[in-house]
Amino acid sequence: MTTNTVTEQVHERDGARPDVLVVEGLVHRFGDLTAVDGVSFRIASGETYGLLGPNGAGKTTTISMVAGLLPAHAGVVTVAGEPMGPSKVDPKRHIGLVPQDLAIYPELSARENLTFFGRLQGLRGKDLAGRIDEVLDLIGLADRAKDATKEFSGGMKRRLNIGIGLLHRPTLLILDEPTVGVDPQSRNAILESVEALSGEGMAVLYTTHYMEEAERLCDRIAIVDSGRIQAEGTRDELIRLTGGVDHIRVVGSGDTDAAAEALRALPAVEQVDADRHSLVLTVHDAPTAVAQIVTGATGAGMSLSDVEITRPNLESVFLHLTGKALRD
Template sequence: MGTEAQNADARGGSATGSVEPVLVAEGLVRSFGSLRAVDGVSLRILPGETFGLLGPNGAGKTTVISMIAGLLQPDEGTVTVAGVPMGRSSVEAKGHIGLVPQDLAIYPELSARDNLQFFGKLQGMHGRPLRDRVAEVLDLVGLGDRAKEQSKKFSGGMKRRLNIGIGLLHQPDLLILDEPTVGVDPQSRNAILESVEALSGEGMAVLYTTHYMEEAERLCDRILILDSGQAQAEGTRDELIELTGDADRVHLSGSGDLAAAEGAVAGIPAVASVHRDPHALDLTVRGAPTAIALIVNAATGAGMKLSNVEIRRPDLESVFLHLTGKALRD
């Protein structure tokens, strides 16, 4: 995963310096009847930054994206893209955005090349510049060798990659990818992730939603966790992990005198908490790699016969569970 600082250096500035954000969304609010779907969400994305928007189903992600893309008017708040305010009929602001929705937006009877040429013309592109750009995009999404084939013959992953290519055609300043790897094969999924990494490296701002935490870990420089329409936390991976206390989890499986082992390990200063069940102890530990030998010796010395020892370092999934009480795919 790239870092915000590395991306900022590549753009010739610092993350907090003179680089202007591509996207500024401030205080977004949207209600549907009595349901407040989004409640005061704000975010900023810099050039070359991949920003993750994560939340369980019903958190408000799609509503946020719709307001940013100009498909839905916020009840309150503002959106600015590349310095241009987004309004009800903001053609200029929308022109800076490439939107790749969850649902495929391609014509199955057309070839990959013809799909791209059609959508390119809708963006005002013509002639040699359009042909050259179509060829570039086909190579970028790994479809150069299937350019003449009808898209209805493509696999689900290839269709997804073509969908992303359509969003990239006009070289937008902001690319919005709404769960682009849903239902794709592993090879296509990896190709999509590599394409996103390349776009970020070239300076494009990317807003990325996913239900796969490993994708967020790999791609996103900063992440906003959304739940029940409200921002729960925002930051880099390491900043978010600090919210959980940066503690490790240690799982001791075995038999014998687990009650005595529980008391023994609980007295170790690095151990913050211990939970015992009939066949295991689950510990919350500060600096588990350093403390693990002491923990094992204390447990076995108290009469526990260990069958397995597992250290689980904190990750984004644990942060997500901590903040929302749910798994990302719930």
């Protein structure tokens, strides 16, 4: 599966939904370092698209060009049908940008921060007041609306940061590592908020180095490393790059050799590796196969003490594509 092939397939599959963002051949250099090297992707309305890769992979530089904060040395960005660039104003109105660094005033309350930034975005009067109430509910801060944000936890500040980006009802919301350094409760609240956005028709561009976030939130994911998209697709499409096989390890005592022979005869089992006290089986769809495997092993004279299932994930995909772990 090539990146271009998957992109064309998704674009055709989502043809009924217009592309909010089109990125073609983006390149950006810092001196002799090519930080972004030919990146291309599309995001349709109502779709959450993830850029997954380690720190330094080029994710933030990419979204800085998408948002018109950095010039592209090559390539084109189009937002809602309008070409983007540092000097462009109109396409930026379609974007809500939530950067890694907090952009809030600590002496102001949550409501005062939202009021200030809402006015900068052109909102006024009842429309602004009503939208602030909606956003406070969405980010779970309605009960702390009057409190100075200097009293907030790190997670609450990040949720407010997201709320600021949502105020003007953007067509495209860009979230750059929004859960870095937050507590588990706030992290879950952030993820729940993001999940609700695509359901409202908003296109979301989400960068992260947390595999589980990409798997939970994103309709499609681009694996990014060294400034390039190494592969792109749905989670299942990416998993298939590794062969898509699962592993089941059964541990116990008794006649492991006989159990191994019995399990090799099962249609679901591709391979069995045996040692004195355990068997490791390569299978497709482990949850479906596990009951049959347990029955086969015990029927062949093996007494089981443990059964473990290992399924491939995006960490496996990244390792397969780059030869290194996601957080290296």
